[in-house]
Amino acid sequence: MNFKKIAIVFAGIILMVSSALSQTQMIDIWNGKVPGSIPNPKYKQIVDSAYYIKLRFISNPTLEVYPAPATKNTGAAMVICPGGGYYGISFINEGIDIARWLNGLGISAFILNYRLPDDAIMKDKSIAPLQDGQEAIRIVRRNATKWGIDPHKIGIIGFSAGGHLAATVSTHFAEKVYSPIDSTSARPDFSVLIYPVISMDSTITHWGSRENLLGKSPSDEQVKRFSNELQVNSNTPPAFLGHSMDDGTVPVENSIKYALAMKENKITCELHIYEHGGHGYGLGRSTDTESTWSVACEKWLKANGFLPKK
Template sequence: MSLQNFKSLILVCICQIAIVANTFGQSQVIDLWNGKVPGAITNTDYQQIVDSADNWTKMRFVTNPTLDMYPAPKEMATGTAVIICPGGGYWGLAIDHEGAQVAKWLNSLGITAFVLKYRLPNDALMVDKSVGPIQDGQEAIRIVRRNAKEWGIDSTKVGIMGFSAGGHLASTLSTHFNEKVYEVAGSISARPDFSLLIYPVISMEESITHKGSQVNLLGDNPSLERKKHFSNELQVNEETPPAFLVHSIDDGAVPVQNSIGYALALEKYKVPCELHIYQSGGHGYGLGRTENTESSWPDACKKWLKARGFL
């Protein structure tokens, strides 16, 4: 091979890498509130940080919530969109393995993905810390629908996805979507069209909740009424969107009863639901980290989305 041909080959390879990176890459960061965050308390002692420890990358002290947009490749786009809520016990956001990595996987299915970097409950940063995440989630759904035509999205195919405590937020948005938690301009619905709940916190009931999530969201001694209000298995009705759920029976952080209770509530109201319970996996495995069966959930999820008409 001549030197000129070798240089040409290298240039082609570089261009192909650039195309792949662009195809499955984040395109823009969308400011949810344009500086007018509802219920926010200005506190300069808290600055947003990102660090890596204990094998996960986490974001903390979110004061300006955003959506990271990952558009589906045009030649594959289905019109479906999914807003991803990373987990982290309402203390941090697992923005890599429960955020960016998931967004790129959804892109590979032809889905436009958004990673929601929502505010984490904190009395020093918000007037009512229990509604901060819901406000951000509702507005995220409305933003996606408001811009659906421009972004090539079908406004009737906007789903919510959550991992762990992000699953609590996603299930809250699925059951409290009519709850007025901020002044809304216009009549765009905040109801998701479907939910994908991966090892989710669902309940605030003492025997099955994730205690850290409960304390961070509701405080040290929440009333029984407050715990019931945020136990989303108790808030399901006929309008709750269809759900796909994943949990491992050996989850030592969030008991599997969270997903079972939600699935049974959906069944009671005849809302379509699919629940996958795996023998192993523990908690926090994102798209999968072993060769065991829990790592097969993305394929099951893909089949469910196709069966429901979203792919």
């Protein structure tokens, strides 16, 4: 089987799917000056179709811009962090499909193709995704006027390991992990976390995500730093969480612990736990109840003023 040809075919499919949306540009997040990078000319981004379609070997992170249609634009925006275990980026069902859904709600969408932790091209692989996530929020906020966005309605949404990144940006937005060009805030105004990896705690973590981000033998300090349920404080943005009870990849305790930390800090939070669904379902499968999370999320966004209630 010629996997190179398969990858080319799938890349063509992605182009056709994304062209149905109003993508206007692909932004190079760092303009060629990636913080903490190690030059490696052999490191090339690919589309990998094994098991599921994903991007791999990302050394130059980008933001794909999908502005809300002018007739629907609410002024809200969201940065999308697809999952993939910090090994790949599942950019169809947790990227393009999500951008389409958000555009339908009048929300401008920005798919973040973040760097995947790798010692081959990074001085400190544990902070590379966080650097990209912080800068993505800053880019959207800096350009809010140009894109017709309310700078106080910029959220972040993440799935699985992308949910860990979204939660990390939500709890570490003030941590200086690079030198930004200005004082623009990296704080999301709200977060949506769907079957997220929240914790690096060995009893509930997703081991693939933990090892890819922190290595096989992280220190206790590293484990605590990237266990986001331990990093919630009074400045953490409001959150909506969705998870399935039968998730065999990322235990539902991840979402439960984050929600409890939000409750302890008196921060607005809503958690939906579904009986079935498993993991990696994006907007959901029509045969199970987890497919309703997007409807519940829309109601939550309206109830909390991030979308108009009409």
